[in-house]
Amino acid sequence: MGNMITVTVNGKEHSGGVEGRTLLVDYLREHLGLTGTHIGCDTSSCGACTIHMDGKAVKSCTVLAVQADGSEVTTVEGLANNGSLHPIQEGFKEEHGLQCGFCTPGMMMTATDLLKNNPNPTEDEIRHALEGNFCRCTGYHNIVKSIQYAAKKMQSPA
Amino acid sequence: MTNYIGKSVKRVEDKRFITGQGKYTDDIKLNGMMYGYFVRSPYAHAIVKSINIDRASKMPGVNKILVGADIPEAIAGVPCGWQVDFKNGDTMKEPPHPLLVRKKVRHVGDGVAFVVAETRAQAKDAADEVDVDYEILDAVTCPKKATEEGAAQVHEDAPGNLCFDWELGNPKDEVAAAMAAAAHVTELDFSNQRVVPNAIEPRSAIGHYDTAYDKYTLYTSTQNPHLIRLLMCAFVLGIPEHKVRVIGPDVGGGFGSKIFHYAEEALVTWASKELGCPIKWTADRSESFLTDAHGRDHVSNAKMGFDSEGKIVALQAYTYANLGAYLSTFAPAVPTYLHGTLMQGLYTTPKINVDVKAAFTHTCAVDAYRGAGRPEATYLLERLIDLAALEMDMDPAELRFKNFIPAFDGVEQEGYTTQVALQYDSGNYDPVLKRALEMVGYEEFRKEQAAQSNGKLLGIGFSTYIEACGIAPxxxxxxxxxxxxxxxxxxxxxxxxxxxxxxxxxxxxxxxxxxxxxxxxxxxxxxxxxxxxxxxxxxxxxxxxxxxxxxxxxxxxxxxxxxxxxxxxxxxxxxxxxxxxxxxxxxxxxxxxxxxxxxxxxxxxxxxxxxxxxxxxxxxxxxxxxxxxxxxDPANFTYPFGAHVAIVEVDKETGEVKLKRFIAVDDVGNVINPMIVDGQIHGGLAQGIGQAMHEGTVYDETGQLINGSYMDYCMPRADDLPSFEIDRTVTPCPHNPLGVKGAGEAGCIGSTPAVVNAVIDALWKGGFKVKDVPMPMTPERVWTAMNN
CATH class of the missing domain: 3.30.365.10 (Aldehyde oxidase/xanthine dehydrogenase, molybdopterin binding domain)
Known part of the structure; x- marks a missing residue:
């Protein structure tokens, strides 16, 4: 455990030792017990492990924990604010954007990144943004609607 | 009185999933838990000459390395839950499926050793150091070739690699006579290719033996905890059922692949007592590709005969079904009682015969995948009828209306008795297709298609399906x-x-x-x-x-x-x-x-x-x-049905297919939660369309699965699919108290042939009279079909 790192996850600072080869996703799941971030593949293809690192969506299976040293990380556990759901979480619930829930955290993290950069995306833009996230349950139909719901909600005054 | 039934009540379970609090098997951590990793065969067929674990055992954190010889003889292999006999009455061949192989590996991914260490990374490191000496043998992967003379043998006690042969329906000579008298016969040779279920959560299992209570707990990503307990206790480990608790916590999708009892479940359970600690195993995605039971994999020849009016007079189907190297839990049922029994479809065909040969090959086991046998039957029927319409220059929708079984509600009118051993519960087939045509704007579409002249070929494909669900009496x-x-x-x-x-x-x-x-x-x-x-x-x-x-x-x-x-x-x-x-x-x-x-x-x-x-x-x-x-215990199966329509555009220059629209009108009986039923349909459609356009395993001649990762196996993505246009009719099931028929598989059963039919239609209308484009219909395959 030769490498000391300090990472701020969902607003809370964590320091500890990790192996050089430890992936960020394993650090989050195994070291910090944040199991909301999932592992669905070993080729950075499925997107189930998507999180935000310094404000950008990244696949946490493609980042070493040591690379996250000094970073701000947000996971699905950090999406809601003081118990009130993020609009994207609300969207997934309202539009039935999830079934088994396994891809959902990664989907929502990718979607919030999309909406940050493109607050009013077209259906094509949403589908394009999701090409790195696999869902086997929903056929993506309601995921698209969930993101549209969130886009609308985030634009309308609170 | 009804406040909830029939309403799109938002899901109770969503809260934990959208906040990251779902609890899947791999999320569970027990005190003192060790991690297991498998050494799996890199060869499809080989003799294991020796296994040397000396170096691996000394690696950091390693607790134990188990090989086949460590498992007591008293522990049986993984059992099969369904027996299909040969036509001559002989029992099917049921070769042993050991938890870890002792002498011979029979598919890439067969388990050779199980390494248990303090961390997963350590177990993986040590697994790399296990030295296995293999003598490589020839392999066979195609179910048809497997039954030919000279093919490599998978099991010594299954000559010709035949597990069983099987037949259902009217006698072959009666079908042949009707076929001979037909005004038109459409014949097709085709494959229903092997696909991988690919639940996004990889399989995972934790075995935990508690000495205080002399009790085992197995956490496993399963669709049926009690069934796993029964199979594992009674048929594998021989431990009393009341001393085993099986928990299937949140499970990240199954699609059939998590029905079956797998060797890993029994191994972690047994080893947790042997080693005195809880043991977790979670599959890598590559491991899932090699060991989750696959779906489909039929090689078929089929003929459909018509009279001069377009009425179907006969159907003859021959299928070679691939079972893989070992019999998975429900494998024998899939190409037989879940497949042959659906050959009536929605049509009044008076003479039907289905002949199936089920073969072992040096590949991963094949078992139920969303629809299980029913998609294969639907594919066969619906490809034939659409092709027949093209060949006879008839409208494919009209041809179906002409052949539909008349409406019956199963109460006033009796259920419909098929030629292939089933009695449909209730059905009213015209309205689903009529509604689908309305949604398509069929007449307009045909005009647009005729006028198309931009180097793109428009095509429309139909599929009117029935399934047997609510399994089972x-x-x-x-x-x-x-x-x-x-x-x-x-x-x-x-x-x-x-x-x-x-x-x-x-x-x-x-x-x-x-x-x-x-x-x-x-x-x-x-x-x-x-x-x-x-x-x-x-x-x-x-x-x-x-x-x-x-x-x-x-x-x-x-x-x-x-x-x-x-x-x-x-x-x-x-x-x-x-x-x-x-x-x-x-x-x-x-x-x-x-x-x-x-x-x-x-x-x-x-x-x-x-x-x-x-x-x-x-x-x-x-x-x-x-x-x-x-x-x-249900009185009968339930029989949902529907009409699916695909509209595609084929690029004449490149062969690329764009799925422009997909219309599905399904009848799943009464509906409790429309939102959830719609979601089930959507997901099924994506999987069925995936098979038509994107997915399919590629085994090379040595038995390597050369597309066993998400980099290589094409999963349908959001930008591959359109938004779906769906509707439904309601024909209640007459024999259960809710009048429901089930919606889980409908989308996957109906959609695949609709997409392929649409491409064939586009090609014919463009002047390319091809009968088949093999799935998945890649641009290269479509281009080749047009240019050969």
């Missing part, structure tokens, strides 16, 4: 070879305060049972949905259960819940009658209270519940408590 499946009953179990426990806990043997891994079942309970009992909790997935809390597959949860499990509620209300009425000083016959139950008919005297459900548990003023001779279970 136990006596019927028993007669067909099932080694289990297929009833379902429910327990409705009313708490003293009138809150209700419902225990179901069905298992939700995305289907939303916690919501749908609660809607039923709340409505039937006239209470709020928040007063109901659905509990599933734990063999120690749920009395028994057969689990979730074959679109059975609502039709079978939901019916068991209804029957339990009836028992609760019947007893409740006795208590209410006592409290109201009336006769139970004079009471009616509505909106959560019993009322003496014609009066305003009533007592609430909550008061009756409390009285049942505080029985001070109580009917003489009646037991306290309000807690009932029911075992529901």
């Amino acid at each position: 136990s006596a019927v499946v028993g007669a067909l070879g099932a080694r289990a009953g297929l009833f379902e179990v429910a327990q409705v426990r009313v708490q003293p305060t009138g809150k209700v806990s419902v225990f179901t043997g069905a298992h939700s891994h995305g289907q939303g049972h916690e919501t749908t079942f609660a809607q039923i309970v709340a409505d039937r009992m006239g209470i709020g949905i928040d007063d109901v909790e659905i509990i599933h997935g734990d063999s120690d809390s749920v009395a028994f259960g057969m689990g979730t597959y074959g679109s059975r949860s609502l039709a079978v499990g939901g019916s068991a819940i209804v029957n339990s509620i009836d028992k609760v209300l019947e007893k409740g009425a006795k208590i209410a009658a006592h409290l109201l000083e009336a006769s139970a016959d004079d009471l009616e139950y509505a909106e959560g209270k019993w009322t003496v008919k014609g009066t305003d005297k009533s007592v609430s459900f909550g008061d009756v519940s409390l009285t049942a548990y505080v029985p001070h003023n109580y009917p003489e001779g009646l037991e306290p408590g309000l807690d009932f279970n029911a075992f529901y």
